[in-house]
Amino acid sequence: MKFLLIVLSALVVIFPQAQGAVPASPPGVITSVFGKLPSGKPVTLYTLTNKQGASVSIMDYGATIVNLQMPNRRGKLDDVVLGFDTLAPYLTNTPYFGATVGRYANRIARGQFTLDGKVYHLPINNAPNSLHGGKIGFNKKMWTAKIVSQHPAAVSFSLVSPHKDQGYPGALNVSVSFILNDQNALIVLYGASTDRPTVLNLTNHSYFNLAGTGNGNVLNHRIKINAFYYTPTDAHLIPTGEIRSVIGTPFDLRKFTPIGAAIQQTGGNPIGYDHNYVLARAGSKKFALAAEVYEPTSGRFLKVLTDQPGLQFYTANFLNGTLQGKGGQKYPQYGAFCLETQHFPDSPNHPNFPSTVLRPGEIFRSATVYKFGVR
Ligand code: BGC
Numbered sequence: 001m002k003f004l005l006i007v008l009s010a011l012v013v014i015f016p017q018a019q020g021a022v023p024a025s026p027p028g029v030i031t032s033v034f035g036k037l038p039s040g041k042p043v044t045l046y047t048l049t050n051k052q053g054a055s056v057s058i059m060d061y062g063a064t065i066v067n068l069q070m071p072n073r074r075g076k077l078d079d080v081v082l083g084f085d086t087l088a089p090y091l092t093n094t095p096y097f098g099a100t101v102g103r104y105a106n107r108i109a110r111g112q113f114t115l116d117g118k119v120y121h122l123p124i125n126n127a128p129n130s131l132h133g134g135k136i137g138f139n140k141k142m143w144t145a146k147i148v149s150q151h152p153a154a155v156s157f158s159l160v161s162p163h164k165d166q167g168y169p170g171a172l173n174v175s176v177s178f179i180l181n182d183q184n185a186l187i188v189l190y191g192a193s194t195d196r197p198t199v200l201n202l203t204n205h206s207y208f209n210l211a212g213t214g215n216g217n218v219l220n221h222r223i224k225i226n227a228f229y230y231t232p233t234d235a236h237l238i239p240t241g242e243i244r245s246v247i248g249t250p251f252d253l254r255k256f257t258p259i260g261a262a263i264q265q266t267g268g269n270p271i272g273y274d275h276n277y278v279l280a281r282a283g284s285k286k287f288a289l290a291a292e293v294y295e296p297t298s299g300r301f302l303k304v305l306t307d308q309p310g311l312q313f314y315t316a317n318f319l320n321g322t323l324q325g326k327g328g329q330k331y332p333q334y335g336a337f338c339l340e341t342q343h344f345p346d347s348p349n350h351p352n353f354p355s356t357v358l359r360p361g362e363i364f365r366s367a368t369v370y371k372f373g374v375r
Contacts, residue, residue, distance in 0.1 A: 048180040064139065107345050152179050194362075200358045201347070222294045274315070293337065303369075
């Protein structure tokens with residue numbers, strides 16, 4: 001709680017009150033039924049609205065962001081995240097739209113790691129690797145929700161992931177809280193503890209399109225990432241272990257650059273950004289600005305702040321126009337960008353990367369802020 005208050009008061013200082021937008025619905029948290037699981041259990045949508053009229057809707061299935069309404073420069077609200085209108089497609093074919101991802105976000109090579117001399121095996125769900133926590137990651141679990149506060153609007157979700165869940169050791173108590181403040185900042189706070197040594201990497205997998213969901217591709221969005229280094233990968237998107245300078249490469253995004261400017265030179269199959277950036281102050285655990293994205297037509301910008309050492313910049317390369325999203329729109333390749341605050345992929349197999357080990361008695365805490373605005 002103290003941690004939450006410190007983050008909140010810091011943000012009020014960093015981001016003074018925005019002016020102008022007209023509230024769409026009263027500030028606070030409301031709930032609605034989003035759908036039912038095959039078991040008949042209802043899935044609840046929590047909609048957090050602030051004084052600006054901006055809102056975020058999060059469901060307890062996967063602690064997933066389903067809808068995020070932010071104003072453009074004329075004050076018009078648009079949903080700026082990809083996803084679906086109903087629950088059913090989230091249960092089957094989602095590419096992690098908006099989900100809370102764990103126990104280990106991104107890949108673990110060949111689904112295998114060694115901790116304290118013991119080898120652990122994870123489900124291979126992205127051959128030949130384990131991706132985003134395995135076949136039934138945290139994105140496919142029902143979380144227990146609690147409304148924490150009406151103003152600022154805040155909801156927290158918790159989950160117990162048992163010992164050996166998807167092959168991971170240790171019963172893990174994990175929580176993620178979402179707070180929408182009146183400065184259009186969505187604050188995400190993660191917490192976890194374990195009863196046996198384990199590895200942990202949590203993130204949110206929102207696919208943003210600042211022009212509005214389904215509104216073309218994001219190649220003309222301008223991005224800036226505060227990183228001098230990235231972690232190059234092999235053909236299966238596993239880091240080679242090298243920490244490479246971005247200078248002179250298409251990965252140098254230290255100055256605002258159209259996402260499409262050098263995307264064809266990034267390589268990969270499919271081509272595009274799907275890379276972990278080593279954030280400039282990685283190692284210091286200091287909460288800082290990681291990346292900024294600006295969309296010139298709507299005037300919307302997004303700033304991502306975090307205390308995590310890495311950031312996966314993913315340009316939705318695997319979308320191909322077949323997936324039918326909100327309003328029946330088919331989401332094209334590069335139809336969104338993800339900025340996943342995280343530890344580096346496959347860290348348990350790379351002793352030179354910051355450690356992702358969590359031990360009994362330790363409490364994992366982390367904060368990421370998605371601050372929206374217009375210019
Ligand atoms: C990964 C991509 C993957 C996507 C799944 C991202 O975090 O970096 O390689 O395809 O998640 O939706």
